[in-house]
Amino acid sequence: MxxxxxxxxxxxxxxxxxxxxxxxxxxxxxxxxxxxxxxxxxxxxxxxxxxxxxxxxxxxxxxxxxxxxxxxxxxxxxxxxxxxxxxxxxxxxxxxxxxxxxxxxxAGDSLPDRPLLPEPWGQRWAEAWGEKAAAAAAAAMAAPPPIDLTYKSADVVPPPGEGEVSLLPGHLRTRRAGRVEAWDAYGEGDWWVQDLAAALPARLLAPQAGERIADLCAAPGGKTMQLAATGAAVIAVENNEKRLTLLRENLERTGLPAELLHSDARKFRPEAPLDAVLLDAPCSATGIFRRHPDVLHLRDPDRLEETLRIQAALLSHAATLVRPGGRMVYAVCSLEREEGEDQVDAFLDRHPDWHADPAPAGALPEGIREEAPGRIRTLPGDLAEIGGCDGFFMGRLVRDEN
Incomplete structure (x- = not known):
């Protein structure tokens, strides 16, 4: 491999x-x-x-x-x-x-307390986020993390059992073992697996019933289902046909409605301006190394140019889809500043009619804070005492009324 x-x-x-x-x-x-x-x-x-x-x-x-x-x-x-x-x-x-x-x-050979991160990630993250974050990343690499469940209604979340915790309405963190398909209420479609950090962009968007919202680069569908569960009218746009099939299956299991569109998000054009757009952009995915340790062996930080170009193009195009006063959340499951903070800063420089907007009250769990208004970064070490979370960047942006 x-x-x-x-x-x-x-x-x-x-x-x-x-x-x-x-x-x-x-x-x-x-x-x-x-x-x-x-x-x-x-x-x-x-x-x-x-x-x-x-x-x-x-x-x-x-x-x-x-x-x-x-x-x-x-x-x-x-x-x-x-x-x-x-x-x-x-x-x-x-x-x-x-x-x-x-x-x-x-001879009783043994492994250290925490793994060595593959080069160049340990040094790169130490320089970007500090030695403490790099050490936390190494510790997080050692074993699979707990599993986070997002429920389509906060009313159906069961009381946390032993070793479980709920960090936000509609969320449950568990260390259950075995195939998730065999867990209670899977067949009923009450919940889906979604890392806590991956669930935050949709919460930051603060969707409302009846709003018209596009989820760009939507598969496998966790964010689409979050948006649909609020009663918003969701258009889920996905360029990969196989991943779109997975999204469709997830919607069918949960019984949540969304319009599915097989398209390059850069070519998507709705009939009328949208109330909001969620853009979970293609990225290096270095933030999901806890569940996918292969990414740190396969990715090369010196080869980000094409990805950065696509992200910038998606952001600029997404901005044209939103009505005045509407909002957008840009997210990447990456620990690379170039894909997160730098992209949003460059977008705002290019689009003076947009501004960063603070997170809505209650959108973030205790222990996750904005580094600046409208900018949220989750790092290795965040929530470490209860199992951590993936590395994400999220930017909440609003288009000016005039």
Missing amino acids: LWQGRALEAALPRALRSLDDPSDRGLARNIAASVLRWLPDLDELIDARTRMPLPDDARARMVLRMALAQALVLETPHHAVVATALPLVEGGPRRLVHGVLSSALK
């Missing part, structure tokens, strides 16, 4: 096609994710026990990474680790893998 430049979720269906048992598929997914979370540290252990460094894409290195992740992260019994690793190098460097693995396990 790494040397092919493919995301984990895109690579897994083909990789797991020979596994019928859901538990086997879940284990394989956990092994892959654990390798990605601890990759630099696993490679340090491997390199310390080989006379010459193995190539990054060598089968022996990949097998050792998986085996050590099983033993040191997932705490699989050592005999089972060895028994499953060696068949993967039949006809190859079996003796090398057996020797390195056996010596590491017998």
Whole structure:
């Protein structure tokens, strides 16, 4: 996956096609994710026990990474680790893998308290947000975060159970295990999985019943469902047909209405000006590394130019869709200032008829604050005592009346 430049979720269906048992598929997914979370540290252990460094894409290195992740992260019994690793190098460097693995396990090799972040992210985030935030990011990389649920009505949120907490009306944070499809009220469509930070842009937009609102780049649909649940008339615009299908399925499960449009958001033009637009723009996605550790191995901060150009174009186009006095929320699941704060500042420079507007009362949970009026940044370390949240930037913008 790494040397092919493919995301984990895109690579897994083909990789797991020979596994019928859901538990086997879940284990394989956990092994892959654990390798990605601890990759630099696993490679340090491997390199310390080989006379010459193995190539990054060598089968022996990949097998050792998986085996050590099983033993040191997932705490699989050592005999089972060895028994499953060696068949993967039949006809190859079996003796090398057996020797390195056996010596590491017998010596009691261990991983540090928190992973090393893949280069260049640790240094980059330390410079941008401070050493404390970079250290919090490393700690957050170590294990999957809790799961946040957004309910389509605050009235149906169950009382928090043991280890659960509700941070806003219509929100529940849980550490339940297993397939979410088997959880209570999933089939009834009462809720959907949505990280707390990802749920904030729609709350910042403060949609009202009867308003005409566009959700641009809308899939997989969490924000569309939030908007529709308020009674707003929502147009969900998505350029990726497969992702649009997923959005449609989510709406059908929850029973929430929205008009779906398969289109490039830069070409979308409603019949009449809109009351509001939510633009969750394409981005580097570095802020969602807690659930998708592969992004830090696949993204290159030196290759943001095209993404930045698309974001700026989307912002400028979205501004033309909104009536005077209307509003827009721009959001990215990114920890890169160029994609967040800098984009909004540049937009406001280009569009003097727009201004940043403070967050509505009650839109943000305790512990998340505006860094400036209309600008909200969530960072590693925010809400860490209750499980943290993804890295996001959100800008709330209003078009002048005249």
